[in-house]
Amino acid sequence: MIKSVYNYPVSTLLDIESGVVYAIPRYQREYTWSRVQWDALLDDLLDNELHYFLGSIICINQSQDALAVQELELVDGQQRMTTISILLAAIYDVFSKQPNLVMDQQMELYNLRHKLILKKMPNQPRLIPQVQNNNQQDYFSVLGQIGVLQDIETVANAGNRRVFKAFRHFLSRINLYLEHSDDPITRLQGLLEKVNTATLVKIEVASTSDAYTLFESLNNRGVPLTAIDLIKNKLLAVLESQDKGSIDKQYNRWKKVIDALGDDYAVQERFFRQYYNAFKPSLKQIVSVPVATKSNLIKIYEKLIARDAEGFLQTMIRMSEHYAQIVSYRAVPDQSKLSSLLLSLDRIQGTPAYLLLMVLFECKTDLKLQEVHLEQTVEFLISYFVRRNATDLPPTRDLTRIFMDxxxxxxxxxxxxxxRHIQTRLKTESASDEQFEKSLKGPIYEDNKAVCRFVLCALEESRMTRETQVNLWALKGKQYVWTIEHIFPQGDNIPTSWVKMIANGDAELAEEYRQSYVHCLGNLTISGYNSTLGNKSFEDKKNRMDSQGRKVGYNNGLYLNESLIIQDSWSVRQIEVRTSQLVTEVMEKYPLTISTTVAQ
Known part of the structure; x- marks a missing residue:
């Protein structure tokens, strides 16, 4: 719930008579602005009229005592507020060193001082940065260096970190701004007025979940906090309140979760959604929603943390380890078959099943599961998702519900x-063999490139021996080394040699064939070394070699190309025959067979 929204000048946000303190959650994202942002902020202030709009900030206001220091938790806009405070500190430093200040100027300096620290509590900074990378201590050290705070020690190497770099940069810019002025104090007062009158929209909300709801509709200059940031902040705040002084220990424990999940935010968010969906039967007594989504994630985890923060963190550490294994980030010791199967499930985009696998991994003992049970289940899931992703049946919107059920x-x-229960239940929710066959015989490359690549690679890998094995999923940069190649070219401008070969010189018929057959399995194969065979003639595609003498054409030793290298030409009939052959192989490789006995 939004408590208030007002557009305030900086001088009001930092009103010297108020007891408002802006506290950035201790393990919020560290201060990351650099020279580009520092200059942009200062230049915007200098180049525009008074009352320049700087953006918005979001604060959580949970204060109860109006007479006490009012601490607002600054959950969005912390980069901007920190930078403004550092700029004011630099102005104060330059201002305080000006000679012969008159009474009005001394009063202005006094007011500026109490924009940085509270008037009634001179040891209380107005802004409390987060602790990461020594941001908080470095900021306090800046205030100590300019004489605003007392007895502040500077942490080693502070000068090499961003807070001090920002402070020195602003000092340099201000001194340059005053360098040729006949009246530097008046010019400095003009700069201070620009800062004081600049405005920010301050939005106060009552809870973390309210703050997150706003992030998706606000487009601030800074990068908004994610749901995972807010879950972390809530968890660490509760844990520290229960065990004062333990914030470093608790943060390191939380970091185990994030390290296990990896740097991809989409994976992190999916983990938290799937955890609730997987274990909803045991969690719905604490918080009950139909399904965890991006928009209700904070609401769910606020309640789980409030119920038992310590137990929650222990569970997250354990579950994230399971998830790391499931998403193939970590090989399973002495379980190469399961690791290989999980990798294939990832490649066929079987992520909706991860919520099921989380439960199987976590409850393995209670469910009396052996490794062979897990292997059999993942094998079935691979077949299920080959068929599902080829046919789009069942629809994507139903998958989470199916796996929760x-x-x-x-x-x-x-x-x-x-x-057997998993297999039987999923088979009832799968496309039929007839639907699967129809999709495989259609323009599979156009409909789903990931499925197309997966089945072609799988067919090829099934024929490899130890001597002929190659990694068809190898990457060079972000591109696959081994790529899907259209035999009859897919481009709009069909080369003359292909018009002659495939349609006896009839360009209109060749185009009709292109639209009907070019993306079918029978017209697709795999070529290596990132070669681009493209619009070359069929003969060139068969025998092409690169500058290093490597066979990058169809004569590259792959099973998929054996039937191509013996052909002298390529026709629609050959595409149809090869399509039928490959479709039969795919359907045989990915049946939905219900196991009778799994473990011996």
Missing amino acids: VVESMMMLEGDEVV
């Missing part, structure tokens, strides 16, 4: 029964 209905089963 599977989890809830299997928890009283054990061993083989668990696996």
